[in-house]
Amino acid sequence: MLSKRAVFALFRLSPVGLTLLVVGVVFTLLTPTFLTLNNLLNVCTSASVVAIVGLGMTLAIASGNFDLSVGSTAAFAGCITMSLVPQIGVMPAIVSGVLSGGLIGWVNGLIVTELRVPAFIATLGMLTIVRGAALIYTRGRDIYLFGKTEYKMLSSGMTPVLLALALAVLFSVLLGQTRFGRHILATGSNIISARRVGVRTSYVLWGVFAIVGATAALSGLILSAQVLTGNGRLATGLELSAIAVVVLGGTPLTGGKASIPGTLLGSLLVAVINNGLNLLNVSVFYQNVTLGLLLLGALTLEALAAHRTLNRATA
Amino acid sequence: MPESPSVLAVQQLSRRFPGVLALDTVNFDILPGEVHALVGENGAGKSTLISILAGVLQPSAGQVLVDGRPVTFADPLSSQHAGISVIFQEFNLLPHLSVAENVFVTREPRRGPIIDWETMNRNTRHILQTLNLDIDPTTPVSDLAISQQQLVEIARALSVKARVIIMDEPTAALNEREVVRLLEIVRSLAASGVSVIYVSHRLTEVFSVADRITVFRDGRHIQTTRRTDTTEQQVVAAMVGRELVHLKRPSRTPSDIILETKDLVVDGGLVRNVSFSLRRGEVLALAGLMGSGCSELMEGLFGLRRITSGTVSLAGKPLWVQNPRAAIRTGIGLVPEDRKTAGLLPDLSVIQNLTIGALPRLLPSVPGILDLASERRATLNYQLQLNIRFSRPEQRISGLSGGNQQKVILARALAERCRVLLLAEPTRGVDVGAKAEIYTLIDQLVARGIAIILQTSELPELIRLADRCIVFVAGEPRGELSGNQVTQEAVMEVATGLSHQVAVQSKPMEITDAL
Numbered sequence: 001m002l003s004k005r006a007v008f009a010l011f012r013l014s015p016v017g018l019t020l021l022v023v024g025v026v027f028t029l030l031t032p033t034f035l036t037l038n039n040l041l042n043v044c045t046s047a048s049v050v051a052i053v054g055l056g057m058t059l060a061i062a063s064g065n066f067d068l069s070v071g072s073t074a075a076f077a078g079c080i081t082m083s084l085v086p087q088i089g090v091m092p093a094i095v096s097g098v099l100s101g102g103l104i105g106w107v108n109g110l111i112v113t114e115l116r117v118p119a120f121i122a123t124l125g126m127l128t129i130v131r132g133a134a135l136i137y138t139r140g141r142d143i144y145l146f147g148k149t150e151y152k153m154l155s156s157g158m159t160p161v162l163l164a165l166a167l168a169v170l171f172s173v174l175l176g177q178t179r180f181g182r183h184i185l186a187t188g189s190n191i192i193s194a195r196r197v198g199v200r201t202s203y204v205l206w207g208v209f210a211i212v213g214a215t216a217a218l219s220g221l222i223l224s225a226q227v228l229t230g231n232g233r234l235a236t237g238l239e240l241s242a243i244a245v246v247v248l249g250g251t252p253l254t255g256g257k258a259s260i261p262g263t264l265l266g267s268l269l270v271a272v273i274n275n276g277l278n279l280l281n282v283s284v285f286y287q288n289v290t291l292g293l294l295l296l297g298a299l300t301l302e303a304l305a306a307h308r309t310l311n312r313a314t315a
Numbered sequence: 316m317p318e319s320p321s322v323l324a325v326q327q328l329s330r331r332f333p334g335v336l337a338l339d340t341v342n343f344d345i346l347p348g349e350v351h352a353l354v355g356e357n358g359a360g361k362s363t364l365i366s367i368l369a370g371v372l373q374p375s376a377g378q379v380l381v382d383g384r385p386v387t388f389a390d391p392l393s394s395q396h397a398g399i400s401v402i403f404q405e406f407n408l409l410p411h412l413s414v415a416e417n418v419f420v421t422r423e424p425r426r427g428p429i430i431d432w433e434t435m436n437r438n439t440r441h442i443l444q445t446l447n448l449d450i451d452p453t454t455p456v457s458d459l460a461i462s463q464q465q466l467v468e469i470a471r472a473l474s475v476k477a478r479v480i481i482m483d484e485p486t487a488a489l490n491e492r493e494v495v496r497l498l499e500i501v502r503s504l505a506a507s508g509v510s511v512i513y514v515s516h517r518l519t520e521v522f523s524v525a526d527r528i529t530v531f532r533d534g535r536h537i538q539t540t541r542r543t544d545t546t547e548q549q550v551v552a553a554m555v556g557r558e559l560v561h562l563k564r565p566s567r568t569p570s571d572i573i574l575e576t577k578d579l580v581v582d583g584g585l586v587r588n589v590s591f592s593l594r595r596g597e598v599l600a601l602a603g604l605m606g607s608g609c610s611e612l613m614e615g616l617f618g619l620r621r622i623t624s625g626t627v628s629l630a631g632k633p634l635w636v637q638n639p640r641a642a643i644r645t646g647i648g649l650v651p652e653d654r655k656t657a658g659l660l661p662d663l664s665v666i667q668n669l670t671i672g673a674l675p676r677l678l679p680s681v682p683g684i685l686d687l688a689s690e691r692r693a694t695l696n697y698q699l700q701l702n703i704r705f706s707r708p709e710q711r712i713s714g715l716s717g718g719n720q721q722k723v724i725l726a727r728a729l730a731e732r733c734r735v736l737l738l739a740e741p742t743r744g745v746d747v748g749a750k751a752e753i754y755t756l757i758d759q760l761v762a763r764g765i766a767i768i769l770q771t772s773e774l775p776e777l778i779r780l781a782d783r784c785i786v787f788v789a790g791e792p793r794g795e796l797s798g799n800q801v802t803q804e805a806v807m808e809v810a811t812g813l814s815h816q817v818a819v820q821s822k823p824m825e826i827t828d829a830l
C-alpha cells in the first residue's frame with residue numbers, strides 16, 4: 001500500500017496523475033472488463049483523439065490564447081479528406097486535410113494579430129463559419145468511403161496512440177528547447193515584455209494557431225477514419241473537451257506555462273471515466289455531469305493554490 | 316492600562332508565515348496629527364504591518380490598540396470603522412465610475428432608494444477643494460492622471476472621516492512636482508488633526524514630512540526617532556544594518572563616439588531638435604519633468620516610437636530602428652521604466668528571462684535546438700558578475716525581490732551584447748542596499764566600454780551616475796550640463812524653465828513654461 005506521504009507527494013507532483021490512478025483502481029474493482037488489454041486499447045485510442053488536439057490547445061493556452069474553432073476545423077478537414085481520398089490517394093489526401101486545418105488556424109491567428117480581435121471572439125466566429133462551410137461542402141449529407149480501407153489505418157491499432165505520443169514528444173522539445181517554444185511562453189506570460197525583447201509576437205501567434213488547426217484536423221481525420229464517413233456534424237463540442245483536458249492537466253488558462261504530460265494524463269483521465277461509466281452502464285448524460293464536476297474540481301484546486309501563494313506573498 | 320495618547324498602536328505584534336517570521340514582536344504607535352514615517356527594505360515587515368492594520372491579515376501574537384483599547388480587526392471593514400484608511404500602492408479605485416461615485420462608494424447619499432447625485436457631487440467637490448484639486452466630480456476615474464487618482468483615494472479617506480491614513484509608497488508613480496504637492500497635503504492633513512503613517516523608500520521625502528521615523532529590518536523594530544534627532548545616513552544604516560559606502564561618481568574616460576543623433580524628431584514632434592553624441596564608457600542622462608519628452612526619446616531610440624525625421628548613427632553607420640527587435644540586433648538594449656508591465660516575463664524562470672534576447676547564440680550544432688546547459692552556465696555566470704540572489708536559476712522570476720529582478724533585466728541586456736544601454740528608472744522599486752549595488756554595477760559596465768543613456772526621476776541618482784546631462788523642456792533640449800555642472804540645482808533650474816544657461820541649440824530660446 002502507498003504511504004500517506006507518497007500519496008501526498010504524488011498529488012503535489014501531478015494531481016491529475018493521482019486522480020487517474022484512483023479512478024483506474026476503482027473501475028478495476030467495479031468491473032471485470034476494465035483492466036483488459038482490449039478495453040485499455042480502446043481507452044487509449046479515444047484518449048488519443050482528444051489528446052492530439054489537446055496538445056495543440058496546450059500551445060495556444062501557453063501563448064495566452066485559446067481556440068474554440070477546433071471542433072469545426074476537425075469536421076471540415078475530415079470531410080475534405082474523405083472526398084479527396086478517391087481522387088488523389090490516401091497519403092496526399094491526409095496531408096491536404098492536415099494542411100487545410102493549419103490554414104484555418106493561420107486565419108485565426110491573422111484575425112487575432114492583425115484585426116486585433118480577442119481570440120475568444122475570433123475563434124467563436126470561426127467555429128460557426130467553418131462548421132457552416134463543412135455542412136455546405138457536404139450539402140449536409142454523409143460522404144462514405146467505399147473500398148479505400150488503407151484510410152482506416154489512421155484510426156486502427158496503435159496508430160492514434162503513436163501519433164499522440166509522437167506529437168507529445170515533439171511539442172515537449174518545441175516548448176522546452178527551441179527558440180519558438182520559448183517565444184510562445186514569453187508571449188503568453190507578458191506580451192508587452194515579449195515584444196520589447198524582440199519577440200515577433202504576431203509570427204508566434206500565427207504559428208501557434210496554425211499548429212492548433214493542424215492538430216484539430218488530425219483529430220478530425222482519425223474520427224472520420226473510425227467510421228469511414230465524412231460528416232459536417234463530426235466532432236461537435238470537441239473544443240470544450242480539448243480545453244478541458246489541458247486544464248485538467250494543470251496548464252493554467254492565464255498563459256506562460258504549459259504541461260505536455262499533463263495534457264496527455266488529462267485526456268486519459270477523461271477517456272477512462274467515460275469508458276468506466278460506459279462499462280457500468282451509466283448514461284451518457286451522467287458522463288457529461290462527471291466531466292463538468294472534474295473540471296470545476298481542477299479549477300478550484302488551482303484557485304486554492306494561487307490563493308495560498310498570494311497569501312504568502314503578502315508577507 | 317495607562318492612559319496612552321496614541322490614536323493607534325501595536326504592542327509586541329508578531330506575524331508568522333510558513334517558514335518566515337514576517338513580524339517579530341514589534342511596537343509602533345502614532346499620535347493625533349502626527350506624520351510617522353515607516354521605512355525599511357523589502358521584506359522588513361512594513362507591508363505585513365499595514366495588512367494587519369488594514370484588517371487584511373491577522374496577527375499571530377500581540378495586540379492592536381485604538382485609543383489605548385485593544386481591538387481585533389477581523390476584516391477590512393472593522394479597521395475602517397475604527398477610523399483607519401489605507402491607500403495602497405495599487406489603488407482600490409473603480410476606473411469606470413466617476414470621482415464622486417468612487418469617493419462615496421457603498422455610502423452613497425440617497426433619497427429613498429435613489430442615489431442623490433446632487434448631494435454626492437456637491438460633497439465630493441467640497442472635499443476635493445480642501446485638497447486643492449480642481450476636477451469635476453463626474454469625471455470617470457480612468458480619465459485622471461495617476462497623481463489625481465491618488466488624491467481621489469485621499470478624498471475617500473477624508474470622506475469617511477478617517478483618523479489615521481496609511482500611505483504605502485505614495486510617491487512611487489509621481490513626478491517631482493506632484494511629490495511636492497502630495498507632501499504639502501500630508502502636512503495639512505496632519506495640521507487638521509489626521510494622523511498619517513507614511514511608508515516610503517525615499518528618505519528625502521521622509522525627512523521633509525515626518526515628525527518621527529521608525530525603521531524596521533527583517534521583521535524587527537530597529538529604532539524610532541524624532542526626525543530632528545537623526546540623519547539620513549543613520550536611518551540608512553539602520554535599514555540595511557551596516558554603513559553604506561556612498562561612492563561618488565568615478566572619473567571616467569570616454570573613448571570614441573558610438574551613438575550620434577542629428578536633428579531628431581520623434582513621433583511627429585513629441586520630441587524635437589535632438590542632436591547629441593554619446594561616447595563609449597560614458598553615461599549621458601536625459602533630464603526633465605514628466606512630459607518633457609525624455610521617455611519618448613528613449614522609446615524612439617529603441618524603436619518603440621517612430622523617428623519622424625533626423626538621423627541616428629551607431630558607430631558611424633546610419634541606423635534605422637523600426638522596432639525593438641531591430642534595436643537589439645544593432646546592439647541597443649533597454650531596461651524599461653516599468654519593470655512589471657514591460658520587462659518581466661513573470662511565469663518564466665530566471666534563466667528564461669535572462670536569455671530571451673540572446674537565444675540565437677545559444678543554439679548548438681543540432682540546428683534549432685537550444686543548448687540548455689550553456690544557457691544555465693551563462694545565467695550562473697551573470698549571477699556571479701551581478702551578484703544576483705536566487706536559490707536556483709530554474710526558479711520563477713516573480714519570486715525574486717525587486718532589486719534582483721532588476722539585475723536579471725540588466726543581465727538580459729548584457730546577454731544581448733548591447734553596446735548602448737538605455738536605462739530608464741534603473742532603481743525604481745528597488746531597496747536601498749540593492750540600489751547601491753546597481754550603481755556600482757553600472758560603473759563597472761561603463762568602465763568596460765558600454766555607453767549608457769540614463770533617464771531617471773530621482774535627481775540624486777542622476778547626479779551619482781551621469782557624466783553629462785541634457786535637460787528637456789516641453790519636448791526640446793533646453794540645456795546641457797557636464798562634469799561638475801551636473802548638480803540638482805542646475806538641473807532643476809533648467810528643467811523648470813528658470814534658466815537656460817548652457818545652450819545646446821544655436822537658435823534663440825523662448826522661455827516656455829513646461830507645466
